Amino acid sequence: MRIAPTSLRSKLALGAALLCLTTLTVAILSVWATDRMGRRLDAALSAEARVARYAELSTEVSSFIVIAAETVQSGLPAADRAARLDTLAASIAGTFARLRADLGAAVEAARALGLDEASRRATQSLGIARMEAQFDATLRAFTTGDAAPERLRGTLDAFATGFDPLLNGVVAEEIRARTVLLDGIDALRRQLTLGALALSGLAVLAALAFYAGLVRPHFRRIDMVVEAARRIGQEDFAVTLPDTRPDEIGRLMEETARAAAALRARRDAVDAEWRRLSDTVAARTADLRAANDRLARVDGDRRRFFADISHELRTPLTVIAMEAEIGRAAGGDTAAAFATIQSRAAGLNRRIDDLLRIARSDTGRLALEEAALDLAAVAGSALEETGAILANAGLTVAAVPEGPLPCRGDPNWLRQVIATLIANAARHAKGGRLLALEGAADAGAVRLAIIDNGPGLPAHADLFDRFAQGAGPMRGQGFGIGLALARWVVEAHGGTLTLTSPVPPGRALGTNPGTMVDLSLPADPR
DSSP states (O other): OOOOTTHHHHHHHHHHHHHHHHHHHHHHHHHHHHHHHHHHHHHHHHHHHHHHHHHHHHHHHHHHHHHHHHHHHHTOOHHHHHHHHHHHHHHHHHHHHHHHHHHHHHHHHHGGGOHHHHHHHHHHHHHHHHHHHHHHHHHHHHHSSOOOHHHHHHHHHHHHHHHHHHHHHHHHHHHHHHHHHHHHHHHHHHHHHHHHHHHHHHHHHHHHHHIIIIIHHHHHHHHHHHHHHHHHHTTOOOOOOOOOOSSHHHHHHHHHHHHHHHHHHHHHHHHHHHHHHHHHHHHHHHHHHHHHHHHHHHHHHHHHHHHHHHHHHHHHHHHHHHHHHHHHHHOSTTHHHHHHHHHHHHHHHHHHHHHHHHHHSSSOOOOOOOEEEEHHHHHHHHHHHTHHHHHHHTOEEEEOOOSOOEEEEOHHHHHHHHHHHHHHHHHHOGGGOEEEEEEEEETTEEEEEEEEOSSOOOTTOOTTSTTOOOOSTTTTSSOSOHHHHHHHHHHHTTOEEEEESSOOTTTOSSSSOOEEEEEEEEBOOO
16 A cells, blocks of 8 residues: 655644744734834934923023123123124024924934824924024024114013923923823833733644644654564564554555564574574584594594604614714724714704604694704804705805804704705705805894805796795706795794895895895894
8 A cells, every 4th residue: 555645744844834934923023013112212212302402402592591681781782792692692503403403303203103293293393493483583683783772672572482482382292292102112012012922822822733733643653663663673573553644654654564574574584594504504514523533533644654654764764873873983084974974864863853743743833942042053053964965066155154143943943944045055056156154133133144146046936835946957856845844944933034036236146146045033132
């Protein structure tokens, strides 16, 4: 069943629109009320200012009357009277000008308050015009011509008698207008208060209706979806959501129920697959157990083979060593040869011991008998051991390492490694006729470099791989395991074994490319 997702969205949009409309209405009313209130307050303040200006005008006119009366009593001519009254007359004219400007602005402002208010302001302008006309006539009478004192007194009395009622009238009108404005402000405030209370009540009722009619029921439906999701998270897929109302939450319920059904089907399929996988793992475990048993038998056979072959080799080696000892003891020209045979037999006997240790170990890995040693001394022993090989190859040792080169390791294995490297150089570089052993100690490591001046090695040749052999006429004279075993032993000591060909110019022994094998071991920290 396809549910059209329109109803809930429309209801929410309508509710949001009503809330926005209410807010906009309140804002408009607030702006309107603020404007009306501001206009009335400005008008009241302007009226108060004009009352103060009228008081100023009254004071100035009273001073004018007093000074004018003094000039009459003193019998001053018109020019002198004009000089005495000039400053005060200018001040009174300025006050009239300011009053006209204030009333003009008040008339413009009163248009927004109604036609009656504007008419009253215009009437006040007429009162000011009459007062200003009386003042101008009196001032001309005192400053022009030579009127008799009695006539000037009459003019001054008429001015005082006529000006005061006009001034009192405009002041009374200003006070009345101010009172009307203040009353209007109070009435507007009451109206705004009632309107705000009414709008607030309507807003509260609308919010309550929106919550009770739309939000709360849908919250209950959302709670049903949340509960269904919680049960699905706990792998309880027996979820039923009967709601079918045509809105977004109804669609969500429908999709949630469909997802629960799909997950239930997927769980059943996974359980079936898991059972099949368990059966497969059990079968493979049995196969691995049988294979392990076979490997254990093979390992046992290997250990017995190494033990048997070592025993079988040790018996003839013992005979060879004894015969060589007898021959060396007899002296003669063959004593040196018998000594070499005895030394080789002893070295081979040590290799048989190493094979026995590897065969007897649980891991089949190299077992080192670590001790403090001087790598230069070990290299000297290896040179002595390979002296006959070097002599047969026609190689001359151009340099030997100068000790000490202190490090820790198995001296027998390291001597065998260096002897293997020397023998390998003798086999492949005899045409160069030179061999050098250089030692150095730096940066926590000791180094031994074995350098020849033979034909070198081809590019990208990796002779440290097991069973790898070099090119040239000497290929096939070994098994290709010497360098691989040498690297294995050195790395078991925590060191490195690298090969460089051709030799760098600063270390080369001649014009031939040559080969350099660099052995590096950690220095003895003590």
